[in-house]
Amino acid sequence: MSNGSSTPRARRLARLRALVRRGVPAGARRPLHALGLALATPRPAAPLLADARYVWLRHLPYVVAFAFVATLLPVTITVLTQDYRLDGALAGALATAQTAPLLLAVTRPLQSWWIILSADVAGALLLIAADGTAGRQWPWTPMVVVGYLALMLAVGLREPRRTLIGVWLVTGAAGWLCGLIAPNLSQPVHVLLFVLSGVVLLVTGTLRERGDAQRRLVEQETISEAERARRTLLEERARIARELHDVVAHHMSVITVQADSAPYRIPGLPDAAREEFGSIAASARESLAEMRRLLAVLRSDGTEGERAPQPGLDRVQQLVEATVRAGVPAELSLATELGDVPQTVDLSAYRIVQEALANVVRHAPGAPTRVSVRPDEDGAWLTVLVVNGPSPERDARRSPLESTGTGHGLVGMRERVRLTGGSLDTGPLPDGGFRVAARLPLRTDPAASGTATSVKGSLS
Incomplete structure (x- = not known):
């Protein structure tokens, strides 16, 4: 029984496919198929302007949609019953189907478009038999035009370009087909809706694509910044x-x-x-x-x-002298008896002073600078301190050090302090200067070096 009934159905489908193949050129099948997929595949549901910064802006689409529904619904019922002389029950059902889905357009504009377009076409067919249709706008009433343009605004802000083209073409095709059904009632309003909907879709689609491009650019810059910091x-x-x-x-x-x-x-x-x-x-x-x-x-x-052999604290004096020759008035306070400094600490202390002075030359030219390298009282820790004042040549509108620099030297300081098990404190001073203070262990026993590394004021 089922095989007998399915065979004629399969034959009819095969004949329909053959007619479509003969009626539609081969070159147009693929674009039409792509447009059909676009119209049948909406984007994931999310409210319009959901990513807006302000709360009132995120709620604005709901307010606008409710305002359109509250205005168009009673007006549509009144016009259909009084001007077009449509039955009251049909007018109420038709007006609800044409306006209420605008609330759905805030989150699912493409699904709302399918509902409203079907209701608009059904309304045009019902108005053919109405007594007051002659001489009035048909197939689209003025309320249909207003509600449809509001719907196009939501569709254009959400859907991709291919979907917008499909929506626009289907809108024109629906008006054209209605005109073929009742040419004596047809008015140029379907051409007007076709043009206006295209303009709205073009403007809103362009704005959406621009916003998407800017958002992707910000995301890419964020990713690039993270990759650059990691590198x-x-x-x-x-x-x-x-x-x-x-x-x-x-x-x-x-x-x-x-x-x-x-x-x-x-x-x-x-x-x-x-x-x-x-x-x-x-x-x-x-x-x-x-x-x-x-x-x-x-x-x-x-x-x-x-x-080449790596430098140590014995070359800090040469480093400070080179900085003075570069135009930075620097003073050095170096302990004469440092004792037995581990080579790792010796190299790290030199590099910290080197990076700190390089930052002064780069970001605060001419600023008075003080460099101090000395052990504490019990000889367990080595304190490296580099403090510079505000630069006399620095523009007051210029960004501070941590904003303009690449952070490469500060990254190196953090890593060297972490390597030795010491602590680092960096940051700007109230007078506009900058301070780098490192505390490195001179002993390798746990009591002297501690068990954790402390880094404060890390800048990148």
Whole structure:
């Protein structure tokens, strides 16, 4: 039974497809198919202006839609019953179908368009048999034109360009077909609606695309800024790792030499001790080889100069003198007896002073600067302090340091402090200057260095 009934249906569908293929050129099938998919695939439901900054602006579409419905619904019923002489029940149902979906257009404009367009076409067909239609606007009444243009405003602010083109073409086709059905009643109003709806869709679609482009640009800038900050951080870490290679390699070389020479320096060593020293030397050499391979990965093009010995606190005086020659009146207070400073702390302290002075030269030219490097009373911590005043050459309208700089030097300071287990405090001063204060451990025992790293006033 089912096979017998389905066979004629399948034949009718096949004949219909064949007619469509013969009636529609092959080149037009794909665009029509794309337009059909666009009209049948609305965007995810979200209220219009949902991303607006102000609350009243987010609620504005609901207020406007309610105002249109509250105005058009009674007017439509009155005009249909009194002017077009349509039955009161039909007029009420038709007016509700043509106006109430405007409330749905705030969140689902394409679905609302399908409902309102169907109601408008149905209303045009019903008005053919009405007594007062002759000589009046048909197929679209004045209320239909106003409500439809309001609907086009919502559709244009939500849907993509292809959907807007489909909506516009279907609007013109509906008016044209109604004119073919009753040419004696047709008025130029369907042409007017076709033109006005196209203008509204064009303007609102352009505004929406511009807003989407600006939003994508802001998102891309945010992503680029995050990637740039991450890349800067990774570059600083790689640079610090390359510098620390020399420090660690020196210690490993000393261990290798001591382990290799122990059997010759210490007479009477048992064989087990000789084997142990040999194993220590072999492990140290293997570690040095692994470090060299790691350094080859970290070392980028043009960094051959970094193979030179790394500077320390003994070169801070030269650094300050170079800064003075650059036009910055800088003073140095360097403790004469620093004691045994770990190489990592020695290098980190020098780099912190170097980056701080570079920031002064770049952002506060001519500003009086004070550099202080000294240990605390018990010799457990090394304090590095760089303080500069306001620049006499600095424009008062210029942004502060943390806004105009790239933050590359401050990123390096944070990483070096984190590496040594110290603390860093940076930030602007009330008089317009800037302060960099680092506290680095001079001892490696937990009581002296602490268990956590503190970084305050981090700027990027």
